[in-house]
Amino acid sequence: MTDRVPVLKIGEVLLVSIQTDLDDQMVLDLQEDLSNRIVATGAKGVVIDISALEIVDSFVGRMLAHNAAVSRILGAETIVVGMRPAVAMTLVELGLSMSGVRTALNLERGLKLLRRIAAGRA
């Protein structure tokens, strides 16, 4: 299992598009890769696209919340985009509130939200 989720840089934003069903090791690797890349690139924003994910269980949910918190300390705001409605309903019933994680319906809106946040900071 050496598969890693690619972290792409576009301007001051890092884009993570999760396209495969993640095992726990891939989740842990992504967490580490992402924080390293934020520091290496000085990115101000991170967008994590989970539209291809059929489920988000407590482990992945925790990773998303943890990433958002770590990224914020490192100076980057995280937006999780593309969550499927069935996934959102399941997360709530599971008991994960995802508080502290900003979300947007899709990639386009996520990038817009990041620009608004950046403008507010400037």
Added chain:
Amino acid sequence: MKDYAAECASLETVPVSTSGDVVSMRQMVRILAQRGGLSLVHQTKLVTAASELGRNMLVYGGGGSVRAASVTDAGRPGVFVEFRDKGPGIADLDLALTDGWTSGNGMGLGLSGARRLVDEFDIESGPSGTTVRIVKWAK
């Protein structure tokens, strides 16, 4: 819970000893849920519950095996999944089923959350292992 395993014509079995096996197990459960005609939300809830229980048996039970099958009850289709490990067992089941309680570094939502996501939930635990059985019905 009824003994669904006994009345199933065909049970699919997968071993779970790595986190990659949990992914394969989830896919098996999803295919059964799709075949059984569960709605997308019900499929998602069942597969999420299976993911939590599969991880639990891997982390706390040292791995084990998962059996799953399509079942019917009074003409209503559903999916039965059984998680069996030979780990040390759970000392206090009531406590383990409490929201937010964790013996490891999780969030304590594995067992309690999985129970909420399915229609039937049954757990047996002793010094020779833990078995969890769940059923999700199509509605």
